[in-house]
Amino acid sequence: MTYTAPLKDMLFIMDHLADLQGLSQLPGFEEATRDTAQAVLEEAARFNQDVVAPLNVIGDREPSHWHHGNVTTTPGFRDAFRQFTEGGWQGVVHPQAYGGQGLPKLIATACTEMLNAASLSFALCPLLTDGVIEALLTAGSEAQKQRFVPHLLSGAWTGTMNLTEPQAGSDLALVRTRAEPQADGTYKLFGTKIFITYGEHDLAENIVHLVLARTPGAPEGVKGISLFIVPKFLVNDDGSLGARNDVHCVSIEHKLGIKASPTAVLQYGDHGGAMGTMIGEEGRGLEYMFIMMNAARFAVGMQGVAVADRATQHALAYARERVQSRPVDGSTKDPVTIVHHPDVKRMLLAMRAMTEGARALAYVAAAAHDRAHAHADSGERARQAAFYEFMVPVVKGWSTEMSVEVASLGIQVHGGMGFIEETGAAQYLRDARILPIYEGTTAIQANDLIGRKTVRDGGATAHAIAAQIAVTETELAQLDIPASRAMRQRLQAGREAFEQVVNFVVGQIKSHPNAVFAGSVPYLKLCGIVFSGWQLARALLASAALRETDPHFHDAKIITAHFFAEHILTQVPALRDAILSGGEAVDAMRPDMF
């Protein structure tokens, strides 16, 4: 049940796919040298492997628990969180002005992956705090920033996102929590929020809740929603903590997985009103929330990569040790370790290929985010921003969907032992199963991918990505080995299918919206597979050039890409067909016919 951070693959991606070298030459990222990146990653690996990873199983067996409004976290979490904050890990990507390290998202993404691979439940607290910091930095007043951000960065306080209510999940237009203005410019909040991750806990001295609520007389729907900051303990002008605010945790959920992460029901205003201050302008709450949602969605995508990697490591360790059955090729009469059997190899390669492909895609997207902020050329900034924005729903949706599949394969590799909880393989599936749901289900990601990311610019960003993929196909044509031939064939078919689907989506969205949205999730999956395959194709090219330097690593990389081409990219035409001709049957089935 140990975890070994995949530092080699992380650095390979940074060096050869995400151009860390080029990134470190951009203004503001001068400190993000190769040496720094490696040092940060090695330190993160040590911390997460030694301190956090051992807590993962403990958190599953001794979940955080609620008693009279207080939540006691899993034994060991308080000490690990203290070490996390002392190590400065909350601030990796945040501005130095508030106490952060100001490193690129590319490097922070690797840190996020390691923390989540060590323990999804533990990592969720910093993940939400990151979102709160991001929202405050973007939309908060200078006073709000000064009052809250340094404490969030230091880890003295943590943050939460309060969106969901019993009747308002995917549809935030239905939010009913009220915020009543007071004479002093503050608000009193009243309402119930559910599914609040780390909404109550014992890791920090204060919890900063960001809450969506309606002001009196605000319009119906999303335009009437504003964003409020509601601390668990009020903060005095000198920064010290004041009275307990009127927000209380009335219960936490009994969940399938991530059991150490307390999922709170929070009651606001049962004793006179919870004091809050508005962030930014009235009626723009959802817009601000999307700032933190975008960061959180990307991070949840990394949770998918992380748990997939951990599940793969676990299954591989078992497959290397379990002896069962002779080889099918008759090469020996004795039973062998199951890692020799073709079907077990197929499963392990599928797990590895999907994980590495999703990782490469996410890191490349993170680097685009960095360039979108730091590049000197405004046109390039816009192109990089469009690329990143396109990738966010793909990274979130695909990495999490594949993580469920990978974790399930991990159980299968274990055979009967996989079903026994003590083995540990089942926890990854239980934990991973929330990832395609929270921070927006895969369908919500797919709606975003279609509406805001594909259709809004008439498919321009999508076709620009296709053109980049075509360049990689040309490069593959220069390399005459079986892996590159297979990859070129499958990647080309995948890219062409992607373009067909983009044209279908853009062309039919107005006239046949039901048909287009019946294919929304298949479209997202198609994008996830094609783009992951593209990054593995680029990895293949880089590894072919480098293989003499480290044949063990690069040969495996080439084979992994080859496998992805033949076993995963081959699924793309199926998804295309389902999208292009699958809408009619879905539309024909009236709700009353089920």
Added chain:
Amino acid sequence: MTYTAPLKDMLFIMDHLADLQGLSQLPGFEEATRDTAQAVLEEAARFNQDVVAPLNVIGDREPSHWHHGNVTTTPGFRDAFRQFTEGGWQGVVHPQAYGGQGLPKLIATACTEMLNAASLSFALCPLLTDGVIEALLTAGSEAQKQRFVPHLLSGAWTGTMNLTEPQAGSDLALVRTRAEPQADGTYKLFGTKIFITYGEHDLAENIVHLVLARTPGAPEGVKGISLFIVPKFLVNDDGSLGARNDVHCVSIEHKLGIKASPTAVLQYGDHGGAMGTMIGEEGRGLEYMFIMMNAARFAVGMQGVAVADRATQHALAYARERVQSRPVDGSTKDPVTIVHHPDVKRMLLAMRAMTEGARALAYVAAAAHDRAHAHADSGERARQAAFYEFMVPVVKGWSTEMSVEVASLGIQVHGGMGFIEETGAAQYLRDARILPIYEGTTAIQANDLIGRKTVRDGGATAHAIAAQIAVTETELAQLDIPASRAMRQRLQAGREAFEQVVNFVVGQIKSHPNAVFAGSVPYLKLCGIVFSGWQLARALLASAALRETDPHFHDAKIITAHFFAEHILTQVPALRDAILSGGEAVDAMRPDMF
């Protein structure tokens, strides 16, 4: 969390796909009329809906537990089991000579599905007992049959299958349990068996263990294994129970799902030896075990159909009730129940289509089993037997793999609520996850499909099935509606891919065994999809002819088939490509390279 047995679909399949009418004209099945079938199914539905289904959640929350060697089952199980046996449900398919009802497997299969949909955990006890009865009837001596079968049929005693040992799971050649012959012709058994379903419990007064063990001096490997009958309590000559035998339950497992079903570690012979008698001839134990395994594998396939149906019903009920978001086509400004949203419909249709396709395939296979036994013509018996044998690994492998996918989709339909255990959707995934593992993992089924079912007769049975599918394609061509056009196109592509793969498997098994077995599970899935699609195509044709009589049912059936064609059958070329060209990468990855 209620369960409604899908009687209409079951009877539709029996009438129009499995030819119950024809079956009831075969010698021995005269009593299996349409009226009898309907009466038995309705009675089974009442019992399972009212008595067993409510126990499903209770079994998850209050699992069977172990104390000092005894196992207390979930509250309510004892009473339900008493009603199960009093209703004669253990004997539906077994000979009247021993107290059974002698009904066709076709009808028994529907009963099995309902019992398992009501509660997988509860149904496992009768499932294993069925296998023991089948093995005794086939290989037992007349004395053994008389002594054990009536008690097993009445439910006074239950049965278990003891194959697995810590070092011997998929590879039974590694079995080490010893059986030492005694002067009186009995044996004393010594060893440890694990993963023994209902190996100990409080539902019946005796437990009949069938145990694989080695006799002294027996050859290495599978040929040295014999089968023994080892009752928990010895049976006196007058049929009364005697002394406690030396087999003891030392623990039960803590599992991901099916928690009410006790999974025992059984220790044989720690106190002098467990008394057993040999079944059939020495050294033929594995052969006999395969008799019961074949029945059990088919039944586990039905467990897949069952839990998939229950998960679908659960998700549909939620989707009909949960209001969230406006329709994407703008048809109203108000939020609607989520069953109106295209992606939710897509998920529900996928769940329904996979479930109904797998059900139809299993029932058609069951009817072939009946004809293989009862048909007057020996050539027809052989053809039906070959068909059934081919289908067993497909029904087991595909129905269980798809059940995991369906249960996972069921969680997704629920959104965040799906992750909360109280909702009940998560249990189906946890329960279903064992199905592709026990009674032979999907890889083991796939090996059987390749070795014994496809290659042994040079692909003859496989090509005969393809020819039958081609007939259905011709019939589809006579019906000019969108659903039949789509189905014909996709089914033809699927059938052609199946034939290509069969030729590849038969042609390459000797020269490239590793490449063939790297595609074994994809081959099994391809078969599952093509054959399920074939049965839904036949259902489409029947429903098109009948739609006037019941448009609500038949239109939904036609749309379900249409959906299957465009969303599931479209996956077949991807599987074919992975099989035909995916072996090279798997082979290239040496175990040390992972």
